[in-house]
Amino acid sequence: MLAALLAAPVFVGACAIPDGGLFRAARFRDLHIYQGYAERFLHGALPYRDVFVEYPPGAFAVFMPPTVFGTQHYNAAFKALMALCGIATIVVVALVLVELGATRRRLVVSVAVLALAPAALGPISLNTYDAWPAFLTVLALLLFLRGRDLLGAGVLGLAVSAKVYPLVLVPLAGVLLWRRGGPKRAALGLAVFLAVALVVVAPFAAYDLHGVVSSFRSQASRGLQVESLGAAILLAGDKLGLYHAHMVETFHVAGRNLRGSLPDAVAVATLVLEAAAVAAIWVLYARARDGRDRLPVAFAAAVAGFLAFTKIFSPQYLEWLVPLVVAAGGTVAIALTAVSLLLAQAWFFHYHALFRIGWPVWPLLVRDLLVVALYGVLAAALAGAQPRRWKIRIPSRSNTRRHSGLRRSQESWTAAGNGASRSA
Numbered sequence: 001m002l003a004a005l006l007a008a009p010v011f012v013g014a015c016a017i018p019d020g021g022l023f024r025a026a027r028f029r030d031l032h033i034y035q036g037y038a039e040r041f042l043h044g045a046l047p048y049r050d051v052f053v054e055y056p057p058g059a060f061a062v063f064m065p066p067t068v069f070g071t072q073h074y075n076a077a078f079k080a081l082m083a084l085c086g087i088a089t090i091v092v093v094a095l096v097l098v099e100l101g102a103t104r105r106r107l108v109v110s111v112a113v114l115a116l117a118p119a120a121l122g123p124i125s126l127n128t129y130d131a132w133p134a135f136l137t138v139l140a141l142l143l144f145l146r147g148r149d150l151l152g153a154g155v156l157g158l159a160v161s162a163k164v165y166p167l168v169l170v171p172l173a174g175v176l177l178w179r180r181g182g183p184k185r186a187a188l189g190l191a192v193f194l195a196v197a198l199v200v201v202a203p204f205a206a207y208d209l210h211g212v213v214s215s216f217r218s219q220a221s222r223g224l225q226v227e228s229l230g231a232a233i234l235l236a237g238d239k240l241g242l243y244h245a246h247m248v249e250t251f252h253v254a255g256r257n258l259r260g261s262l263p264d265a266v267a268v269a270t271l272v273l274e275a276a277a278v279a280a281i282w283v284l285y286a287r288a289r290d291g292r293d294r295l296p297v298a299f300a301a302a303v304a305g306f307l308a309f310t311k312i313f314s315p316q317y318l319e320w321l322v323p324l325v326v327a328a329g330g331t332v333a334i335a336l337t338a339v340s341l342l343l344a345q346a347w348f349f350h351y352h353a354l355f356r357i358g359w360p361v362w363p364l365l366v367r368d369l370l371v372v373a374l375y376g377v378l379a380a381a382l383a384g385a386q387p388r389r390w391k392i393r394i395p396s397r398s399n400t401r402r403h404s405g406l407r408r409s410q411e412s413w414t415a416a417g418n419g420a421s422r423s424a
Contacts, residue, residue, distance in 0.1 A: 004094035007115040008087050020123035031127045035074045038063045048211030057204045058161030062132045085131040090114045096327045099145045110326045122345030130319040133163035138323045153189040157196030168302045171282045179291050223257035225312040229368040230266035235361045267311045277305030284382045300324035301378035308375045315344035336374040343367040
């Protein structure tokens with residue numbers, strides 16, 4: 001806890017470094033959209049019915065509070081709220097590491113990475129609301145580790161109501177609850193998860209179910225977004241003269257997609273890969289020996305798989321991944337995430353060059369490939385926790401007596417080598 005508290009001022013300083021950061025007036029990304037929604041809501045317009053909203057209902061939990069400070073101060077108030085979410089995330093991740101028995105060195109390095117992350121991510125670190133679902137997700141992880149399963153399921157339901165991506169974590173939580181209390185415990189956890197999510201969504205759906213469904217459908221039906229892995233590969237093909245990319249601006253939901261039969265086919269293929277990548281993590285976790293201690297690795301791997309092959313990959317989505325990777329541990333995984341953060345802002349002020357299929361295509365492709373590599377590293381770490389079947393030889397009584405000490409030493413070494421007492 002002391003390390004997290006000491007990291008807080010470092011985090012605030014890192015938030016103030018980028019353009020559009022804390023204490024700065026400039027705003028980027030979607031902040032002006034949030035304010036527009038909130039102000040129209042206050043003036044009687046109903047989201048999803050009177051105004052098309054591209055975000056889930058749980059997002060209004062952070063869209064509305066900054067309106068208390070007035071129109072002129074909404075920008076600063078929202079950024080301060082996101083900074084508080086970031087500080088809370090650092091504290092929760094520190095508690096997760098304590099629950100896992102992390103060394104003091106790992107704890108200090110981990111909170112330092114989180115504290116410096118806003119400087120690496122750049123202007124979007126406080127100008128989107130992704131820090132809110134990221135905090136809820138890691139909070140649910142902590143609650144599951146502490147055995148507060150039903151509370152953890154409720155927080156996970158709240159996270160899904162704010163952003164859909166934590167859905168990929170629900171089966172992992174279900175496996176953990178099944179192991180702890182059987183099918184009844186897992187069913188009760190699922191019921192709590194659904195109840196909390198429905199409590200948030202139901203008031204909006206009550207007056208316009210079609211509008212809420214249309215909001216979710218608009219996201220699901222989007223084409224191959226320009227920053228996704230599939231699009232980056234096609235854009236690289238365009239640069240090499242192997243393919244002619246046609247980029248179009250999307251309606252309702254801000255963004256640029258690639259249009260054509262090949263991008264459509266790639267979008268379908270990436271969705272299949274995304275589902276397979278996430279499902280593979282579910283299976284690996286279900287077979288892992290230590291479900292509790294491996295849960296952080298499984299959470300990080302599932303979100304990494306979701307992002308690696310998604311058809312929509314805006315730079316701020318990395319905020320979902322950073323605290324989970326830090327909690328999971330592993331030098332290689334953290335390094336890959338850090339480089340991905342730095343690359344994510346390489347084209348932020350040069351989107352027009354990216355839309356012209358200029359030089360930003362290459363850092364974009366590298367960023368996406370690094371996230372694929374990150375998924376591979378985390379999946380391999382989780383696979384290292386699988387039970388192995390050994391052919392057992394029964395030695396003679398004399399050999400057993402003679403080599404008993406050596407055998408105990410070898411068994412201890414094998415357990416350590418297979419990850420039984422190591423963090424991933």
